[in-house]
Amino acid sequence: MTSLLSIPPVSADESIDRRQLEHLLLQDCGSCHGLRLTGGLGPAITPEALAGKPRDSLIATVTHGRPGTAMPGWNALLNDGEITWLVDRLLQGNP
Numbered sequence: 603m604t605s606l607l608s609i610p611p612v613s614a615d616e617s618i619d620r621r622q623l624e625h626l627l628l629q630d631c632g633s634c635h636g637l638r639l640t641g642g643l644g645p646a647i648t649p650e651a652l653a654g655k656p657r658d659s660l661i662a663t664v665t666h667g668r669p670g671t672a673m674p675g676w677n678a679l680l681n682d683g684e685i686t687w688l689v690d691r692l693l694q695g696n697p
């Protein structure tokens with residue numbers, strides 16, 4: 603029968619390559635938000651810093667960027683599932 607051992611904890615979407623997204627989070631997002639995402643050119647995007655911010659607006663920020671700031675939109679590079687995964691990852695904390 604089916605095994606219960608391999609249920610993915612964060613997302614059920616198997617098309618998401620988590621290792622690649624984790625790499626992107628640290629390399630690309632980290633280049634502005636800091637290696638530990640605690641802030642640099644961009645603000646801290648740790649769970650503490652993002653507490654109380656609506657998930658939808660964070661997803662919109664990552665998707666489209668923030669015009670007039672250095673924050674680029676990522677929709678050319680990432681699909682909706684990947685962006686949602688990243689935002690949920692930020693809200694939950696990056697181990």
Ligand code: HEC
Nearest residue numbers: 630631634643644645660663664668671672673674676688
């Ligand atoms: C070129 C620099 C740069 C890169 C690369 C970058 N960001 Fe940003 N980001 C910013 C800046 C600057 C802001 C603040 C915009 C503002 O002033 O509203 C920001 C804002 C944000 C916010 C909103 C924070 C808040 O408090 O509302 C989130 C979430 C975010 N970035 C996530 C990401 C993610 C995820 C990535 C990688 C996929 C990324 N950023 C890559 C510069 C960057």
